[in-house]
Amino acid sequence: MGFTREHDQWLSNHLKQRRGERLDALKRGHGYGNRLFVEQVWWPLAGHFQGLHPEYEVKDWRGRSYFIDILWEVGSTRIAFEVMDFGSHGKERSKYRMDLNRGLFLQSQDCTVLYISLDELKENPSFIQSALRNILYPYLSAGKSANARAERSYSKIERNLMRSAIRHHRVLRPVDAARELELHTMTVIKYCRILVEKGKFRPVARGASQRIICYEYIGTLQSPDLV
Template sequence: MGFAEEHHQWLEYHKKRRTGERLDRLERGHRHGEQMFVERVWWPIFGNMDDLHPEYEVADWRGRPYFVDFVWKPGQVKVAIEVKGYGPHVQNIDRTRYRQELNRETYLQIAGYRVVAIPYDDLESSPELTISLLKALLTPCLLKNTDEGSRQYTRIELDILRIASRKNGFLRPVEVVNELAIDQRTVKKYMNSLCEKGKFKPVLVQGGNRVCRYELIPSFMDIELW
């Protein structure tokens, strides 16, 4: 499934779970800059939008609702992401709004969020730089969830994932049999389990319905596993 379809399904998922101002804010707020961030930065890093919440509602220090462009919440980690353009406040036209924005960012950090500002211009001209910086920033956050991430896989499943990684993402059942010294029926059981967990997809023989190999579905979260 490509980005456009995944993005559409992701938005529809969140829209169906919102009403009133929260829904209206999502429809109004997720515009060109936010979409460009998801397509040009987030998608190349993760290949999915799991745990990423658009136009996420939080309360500011006054208890008033405030919508962050994105909040990423994998496990215990909370990251607030704002796409920032060269707006009027930069030119000292709306100083009150600018002060409130800074206060909100400070309050978010008090509330346990890691706050990240993404320059809009970089999304257009140099998304590779944003990708590099965001990877460096998020890697320690991911490592905090190492134990939690590993526990969802058995020891044999982790071994299979590592084998697939060494073989450029494609794995034949016989390779698992030979490397782990387990029988073919056991391999099939674990491969089916990993397919259900979204880590592999079966590749059929051309013109047939027999599985000849499995393709690893990579994710930036795999840093937890290796």
């Protein structure tokens, strides 16, 4: 199914499950900015709405309820996305202060909080998508289908690249790895991309162009895949 149909079904399911203040918060809160985020950033990255909650209710340090714009639960990990509009946050000092305090409190409760500028979302969604791809890749990889996981097998080159990354504090630069392993740089890049797909490497980008400059090994140091 396409985005519109999946989105409408996802939202409808949450509306059916809510009552009272939680229902009102969802009707009021999931507006232009939040929908733009899930359409322009979340959907291209994940392609699903599994574990994603709109206007998610949490308690602050005073025990008072408030609602996170979007919360993603993946395993035991919670990641909050807050779409920030300058008009409602930047011009009211007390609200701005409260928003930052709530974000700090959430992170003290083992919840990662990611702030998204609405202006940037409207004008340059590709930047946000690229940045979040690097942050979320390990979690998105964990959610792949069982069939995809079953297909993970590693060639000699792939194992050598993973071991090389570990020797260099988990960071692998294609040019250096090509020299070390006596391979062509493009061959190294090809297999790095394969390891990204298999959930072992994470691409690291820098600069305004978000050009990939190296890869980070995100597997375990004692993984049997290294042997």
